[in-house]
Amino acid sequence: MIDENLLLNHGAKKVAFSKGDQLFREGESALNFYQVASGEIKMNNYNEEGKEFIQGIFSIGQSFGEPPLLANVKYPANAEAISDAEVFQLTKEQFLQLLSSNPTVHLKITTTLAKRLYYKAIMVSEISSQEPEHRILRIIDYLKHVDKVEGEFNYKLNLTRQQLADLTGLRVETVIRATKSLEKKGELQIKKRKVYR
């Protein structure tokens, strides 16, 4: 997370989006740096059959879309507002200028990328490993960790079964059945249809 004033000093614009709006699409050139000011943004792909895969969900203070900007490639996914949302937006030049003028911020961005890479490395091996229950537990644990929640069943998962399915590459029905089975095994709790872990 980069300090708001620092962003504004480097020419950031605050842009508002309504729920469902797309900020950019897969295949487009990466032109901007984004940091969420309010609301939630998801990055996702749709495969040939229209099935969604959610790369990540970003909320206040989190930045997204930097990799293609830095790697000089097209966006590998779409960005869409899950709720009404505002984002700080910097052009590529402004962003690179910010990085070079502020080593601390640069290191912070590098660290953020490293963390995400760490997460993706886990996800990709976990997803490839097949077992639905594993996939689900791992992503829940990751989200719990991100939200810095400690202790058993203290973490309430704020995702629908469908979103969980889209994050793991599974089907809703499979997620529903798997979460129930995991509850039976004592790995998680379900109260009022919400998952706790």
Place this chain on the structure above:
Amino acid sequence: MIDENLLLNHGAKKVAFSKGDQLFREGESALNFYQVASGEIKMNNYNEEGKEFIQGIFSIGQSFGEPPLLANVKYPANAEAISDAEVFQLTKEQFLQLLSSNPTVHLKITTTLAKRLYYKAIMVSEISSQEPEHRILRIIDYLKHVDKVEGEFNYKLNLTRQQLADLTGLRVETVIRATKSLEKKGELQIKKRKVYR
């Protein structure tokens, strides 16, 4: 890729490993920065049933293992020498010192991470998308791109079917059948058992 002399000036050691040696294991603390001097290193996971998943294969000039170093987390995978290999090794302190004293190198590392994140984003959505043939084509295209090869069937894939399986999370038999099917469809060629794309 960081210049060899620059690495040595910052206290890098050149360390030799024999084929099959492990440089570090999943779950260990990240202590060093690594860059391949010769040979090839793979990063991999083994799941409960002992099935291997290859996170990536790194050859001369490529660095690996930075994410956990920067993110301050345990290694998410093992590193193992595929062939006899030498690597430059920097301690965490030396590496961070190098980054802070040399913004150009820092940006290069950031860019490298961004590229890998881009690749992982594609792989994770592709792997989740199921279809074996897709997964295989995508990873081949990525490797071709990394090796900067252009033109149809100009790229010779230097991987065994088993390695391809471990990179995609599929089984050898599935990879063998899928590559044959892809050859039939004209998506790739197989000459002397080697895959060309």
Place this chain on the structure above:
DNA sequence: GAGAGAATATGATTAGGATCATAAAACAGG
């Protein structure tokens, strides 16, 4: 060039998640 080990190949069977169909419960908004 013979023999051993690795890699590729191929058929038969199984298993488990996707898919399809349908229902019921929760929720939002007037």
Place this chain on the structure above:
DNA sequence: CCTGTTTTATGATCCTAATCATATTCTCTC
């Protein structure tokens, strides 16, 4: 409170990659 929509739930069937078994081809070394 009623109504339409979203989310969760559950059974039945299908399909495809995993698994198992076995064979063939290639490669490397002595």
